[in-house]
Amino acid sequence: LDRVLLTARENLSGVRVIRAFNRQEDEGRRFDEENGELVKIQVFVGKISSLLNPLTYVIINLGIIVLIQTGAKEVNRGIITQGEVVALVNYMSQILVELVKLANLIITISKALACANRISAVFEQKPGITEKNHTCLEAGEGAPAVEFKDMTFTYDGAREPALSNISFSVTRGQTVGIIGGTGSGKSTLVNLIPRFYDATEGGVSVDGHDVREYPLDQLRGKTGVVPQKAVLFHGTLRENMQWGKKNATDDEIYEALKTAQALEFVEEKDEGLELYIQAGGKNLSGGQRQRLTIARALVRKPEILIMDDSASALDFATDARLRKAIKERTQDMTVFIVSQRATTIRNADQIVVLDDGAMVGCGTHKELFENCEIYREICLSQLSKEEVQ
The missing domain is CATH 3.40.50.300 (P-loop containing nucleotide triphosphate hydrolases)
Structure with missing residues (x-):
């Protein structure tokens, strides 16, 4: 995504030069190549997401089935109440929602890490000009400007x-x-x-x-x-x-x-x-x-x-x-x-x-x-x- 945005920014800022040298088609192909790479990656991520989301629901629902079956036996035996079983089912549903959020969060974190690398490079840059003195100086008498x-x-x-x-x-x-x-x-x-x-x-x-x-x-x-x-x-x-x-x-x-x-x-x-x-x-x-x-x-x-x-x-x-x-x-x-x-x-x-x-x-x-x-x-x-x- 970063490379696609960089290419788009270069094309917009240098649009007059691109037109002057008649390079519209070349820059169009270059953008298509960068965008094609992004599409491939997003399709790959989409396939993983389309597999994991239903799989997560299946696992959680199977867990709920096991919970209700086990809970029904325990209620029959008088060990727990029906309300406690309902509460446990609600907890399982909350876990489902949070797992879906976690999956989306992982994608966001991946994008954030790419941005963080650029930002950290700026923060790690050491200034070449440093102040040695913080006290104002008086102009020397008769000194050149x-x-x-x-x-x-x-x-x-x-x-x-x-x-x-x-x-x-x-x-x-x-x-x-x-x-x-x-x-x-x-x-x-x-x-x-x-x-x-x-x-x-x-x-x-x-x-x-x-x-x-x-x-x-x-x-x-x-x-x-x-x-x-x-x-x-x-x-x-x-x-x-x-x-x-x-x-x-x-x-x-x-x-x-x-x-x-x-x-x-x-x-x-x-x-x-x-x-x-x-x-x-x-x-x-x-x-x-x-x-x-x-x-x-x-x-x-x-x-x-x-x-x-x-x-x-x-x-x-x-x-x-x-x-x-x-x-x-x-x-x-x-x-x-x-x-x-x-x-x-x-x-x-x-x-x-x-x-x-x-x-x-x-x-x-x-x-x-x-x-x-x-x-x-x-x-x-x-x-x-x-x-x-």
């Missing part, structure tokens, strides 16, 4: 490090752009700041303290993360925005929506903050979902804002307005922008260029265009020489 110190990170089971010997520091209020090819480690780099992973070697510091020294609540309270995939939850727009800050007022939410360039389309919907959002934001476009996830992160007014390629579904004009609004309204906020677009990060105070897990350049747009070949190639592949300048 974020600093990477000769940091190397390797995923569990990987042969090669995803990031190698990364070192740079960011002062409070700076905007940092992170750019590089696919698989260069951009997302991994920013995910080390809120400690979704721990550095294998070296370290990452926030406000002068290693992230491993912070209580997780304090560290993640300092950061606002806008993930690559825009994730929204079913409920009203207000409820989704209050994920960023539980007691956020309507004014704070509207301010965040305005900065994220989402206020215009929200006002067009007429429902305002009572706009109902389906699970995963399915009733919104990709660009609308991205803008709302940015607004959700801005509501909490974090010290560090991480935008992980979170404007990829926006057109260039909206993207430009978004960057301008964030720069104007978040002056004290340290912003990390991960992007594939050179135009998105060209005006950043500092740009980090990654290539195959190594930092091959760090500086302003002008410095990198002159001195970093990889950055120059990225820029020229997207912009003309006049636009780059």
